[in-house]
Amino acid sequence: MTSEPVVSVRDLRVYYGTLRGTVRAVDGVSLEIGEGEVLGLVGESGCGKSTLGRGILGLLPEGAVTDGEVLFGGRNLVGMSDRELRKFRGPDLGLIFQEPMTRLNPLMRIDQHFAETLKQHEPGLNDAEVRRRSLETLGRMGIPPTRFKQYPHEFSGGMRQRIMIALALVLRPKLLIADEPTTSLDVIVEAQILSILADLRRDFGTALLLITHNLGIVAEACDRVAVMYAGQIVEEGDARDVFSEPAHPYTRELLRSTISLDTTELHSIPGAPPNLITPPPGCRFHPRCPDAMSVCATTFPPQEDLGGRRRVFCWLHTSDERVGPVDREPLEREELAVAEEA
Amino acid sequence: MATVDEARPPDARADDVLVAVRNLKTYYGLRGSFRQRIFGRESGSVRAVDDVTLDIRRGEVLGLVGESGSGKTTLGRTLLGLVPATEGSVRFEGEEITGMSERELRRLRRRMQIVFQDPHASLNPAMTIEQSVGHPLEIHGVAKGAQRRQRVAEALETVGLSPAEQFIDKYPSDLSGGQKQRAVIARAIILNPVLLVADEPVSMLDMSVRAKILQLMLHLKHEFGFTYLYITHDLATAKFFCDRIAILYLGRIVEIGPSEAIYEDPKHPYTKALLKAIPEPDPRRSVPRDLPRGEIPDAARPPLGCSFHPRCPAAFEVCGWESRDLRDLLEARWARMAEAEYEAEQAVLGDMSRLDESSTSFRLDAGSGRSAEEVAALLARVRSDDPAEPFWRGLRSIREIERHVEVELNEPYAPRLLPVGSVQVECNLYDEDALQQVETLAVSGS
Numbered sequence: 182m183t184s185e186p187v188v189s190v191r192d193l194r195v196y197y198g199t200l201r202g203t204v205r206a207v208d209g210v211s212l213e214i215g216e217g218e219v220l221g222l223v224g225e226s227g228c229g230k231s232t233l234g235r236g237i238l239g240l241l242p243e244g245a246v247t248d249g250e251v252l253f254g255g256r257n258l259v260g261m262s263d264r265e266l267r268k269f270r271g272p273d274l275g276l277i278f279q280e281p282m283t284r285l286n287p288l289m290r291i292d293q294h295f296a297e298t299l300k301q302h303e304p305g306l307n308d309a310e311v312r313r314r315s316l317e318t319l320g321r322m323g324i325p326p327t328r329f330k331q332y333p334h335e336f337s338g339g340m341r342q343r344i345m346i347a348l349a350l351v352l353r354p355k356l357l358i359a360d361e362p363t364t365s366l367d368v369i370v371e372a373q374i375l376s377i378l379a380d381l382r383r384d385f386g387t388a389l390l391l392i393t394h395n396l397g398i399v400a401e402a403c404d405r406v407a408v409m410y411a412g413q414i415v416e417e418g419d420a421r422d423v424f425s426e427p428a429h430p431y432t433r434e435l436l437r438s439t440i441s442l443d444t445t446e447l448h449s450i451p452g453a454p455p456n457l458i459t460p461p462p463g464c465r466f467h468p469r470c471p472d473a474m475s476v477c478a479t480t481f482p483p484q485e486d487l488g489g490r491r492r493v494f495c496w497l498h499t500s501d502e503r504v505g506p507v508d509r510e511p512l513e514r515e516e517l518a519v520a521e522e523a
Numbered sequence: 524m525a526t527v528d529e530a531r532p533p534d535a536r537a538d539d540v541l542v543a544v545r546n547l548k549t550y551y552g553l554r555g556s557f558r559q560r561i562f563g564r565e566s567g568s569v570r571a572v573d574d575v576t577l578d579i580r581r582g583e584v585l586g587l588v589g590e591s592g593s594g595k596t597t598l599g600r601t602l603l604g605l606v607p608a609t610e611g612s613v614r615f616e617g618e619e620i621t622g623m624s625e626r627e628l629r630r631l632r633r634r635m636q637i638v639f640q641d642p643h644a645s646l647n648p649a650m651t652i653e654q655s656v657g658h659p660l661e662i663h664g665v666a667k668g669a670q671r672r673q674r675v676a677e678a679l680e681t682v683g684l685s686p687a688e689q690f691i692d693k694y695p696s697d698l699s700g701g702q703k704q705r706a707v708i709a710r711a712i713i714l715n716p717v718l719l720v721a722d723e724p725v726s727m728l729d730m731s732v733r734a735k736i737l738q739l740m741l742h743l744k745h746e747f748g749f750t751y752l753y754i755t756h757d758l759a760t761a762k763f764f765c766d767r768i769a770i771l772y773l774g775r776i777v778e779i780g781p782s783e784a785i786y787e788d789p790k791h792p793y794t795k796a797l798l799k800a801i802p803e804p805d806p807r808r809s810v811p812r813d814l815p816r817g818e819i820p821d822a823a824r825p826p827l828g829c830s831f832h833p834r835c836p837a838a839f840e841v842c843g844w845e846s847r848d849l850r851d852l853l854e855a856r857w858a859r860m861a862e863a864e865y866e867a868e869q870a871v872l873g874d875m876s877r878l879d880e881s882s883t884s885f886r887l888d889a890g891s892g893r894s895a896e897e898v899a900a901l902l903a904r905v906r907s908d909d910p911a912e913p914f915w916r917g918l919r920s921i922r923e924i925e926r927h928v929e930v931e932l933n934e935p936y937a938p939r940l941l942p943v944g945s946v947q948v949e950c951n952l953y954d955e956d957a958l959q960q961v962e963t964l965a966v967s968g969s
Contacts, residue, residue, distance in 0.1 A: 225731050369818075442803065
């Protein structure tokens, strides 16, 4: 990256208080997204991906405690009051949700959705400008101007998701967070939406955080990828490098368990992600890791820089000066019953 | 209607067919306005399943693949008698099930079971796993009390919920998604059925859990010799799982054949598109750009000719071009234009709502103060901007008449399901008669 990152997250922690204890949903995450860059965030359900996305925008439910820094335009969003944050949301920070139907007001026409959004954030705009900006953004999403005055129910699922994206983009946010934006769509429509998202960086220069559990999507639509496990980033780098040569065993196992047209053998990761109240000590993946060593069960691995903005948290990549032969003994693993499975 | 034997697909043998489906149609009536109802007028119907013929052979896994709205779920449910068939025949082990009473069906349901998509919604949250999984035993009067508990425990062990004591007294909310789906499968197999209809059994699950459930289903098939109808929108899991695949589009089979043939050499443009759209975790690939436009159309108002023609990159002269296609074409063009350009073009045209009544011969009015020449010139411009657009192949003539133009398109040729190599395809590209018709058009047009 040549210029300043659009957003830089440093040691972000999001904890929830529950009756059973404190859930450490995001536990010390650092990452950066540059202008026009698409960062894919992957991991199994329950690894904290959505919480991280919402934590960056400050959109967390009551009872969540956030610590660390989210630097955006030189300001730290963590700890900012709701009032101040609201000024950032929309013109600076946008969010695209998974279920397009539930996010559009069924009683409002599409033009009214746009007018409300634009006038809320840019009160100086007159009606003609509102119309021009809206039609232009909708057009880029392939929604014809003849349908501007229709209601949400008159559109198909794919079109509604495009409208949602247009509604987020009409304010030209610098950072857009898309949380599983295609999960409820059919494959062809999914591919259509992904190609639209991939064009964003070219057309708008938007920085995009794309949250998904489907690694195929990341490979096709993202520049970089961050792999999240149990509230932490375990590997990050250029999407091509990470997928052709995964450094972390979790990344490798996730890739192997993805069913694609090239799959010749079914593969799955034994066990399930841990609960985040009492995560395992050391590396959180060690109970499921086929390569676990004795050191993994006791000590969290340090960040290893693999060059080219690639980093991994895994003892396999740590030099022998830091881990002795005893530490490298293979860890004896307990048999996992299916009862532990997700 | 053809008799069962005449209509049998050529590659099937009589003895190994478990379910024989012949010319099956399932229509849903549409509720019209209050006025239409009191005058007893039909307001149309949705052809969810529209003339499907196929066999499910004993011991095979047949994949039923299509997008949402393709009718795959309705077809699966009609086979089980959960939705009444409108027309046609479904024979299960030789017995006709269309028109059967609920009582008769119940007897058969011991032999055929279904696994639904959403494991969170298919278990009653107020019932323990023992009650849910053991429910079929009770309904069919097979076992109760201690015997039921024993059977449930065995079924749980079979599906990998082991040790069973750890699960049997739990409630669904105590289980993860994958565990719930295992419990649902346990309930489906507890009566030892022969046919399992699995409707998107893994699409609600995390990637890393999908493989585990598919593995379980394969294991059960080998162990108990089940026959599966695997309903899915995901060609990647179907490739792995199915012996044969039927591709469904808007209620009709557009391609059916052995899995290898479908994946190695897809024939129908829709099958090709579905395969291309699957996201691959291959770093050398990027987002495919040449995708079919639009989405699956409304089954209440299906396109003329081939249902796929509005989205089909290979559609030609006789595939069913109609007035609605022209409207879609203009709208897609306007979506790409700046506001002023679009408004200038729209003003040339009058009311376009006439285009919504699908027709091969229709008029396009000029806007107020505009002439027929201007309308014709606009159409010519649209055409010259994108001459490769398949719609224009369907055009016969544009005539200027006073203040409107009359557009005439080729009459549609309805595609037929024909054998091509080892598969059957319903596509005009493979139909000599359809291609012949195009040649005739070319001769008469010149």
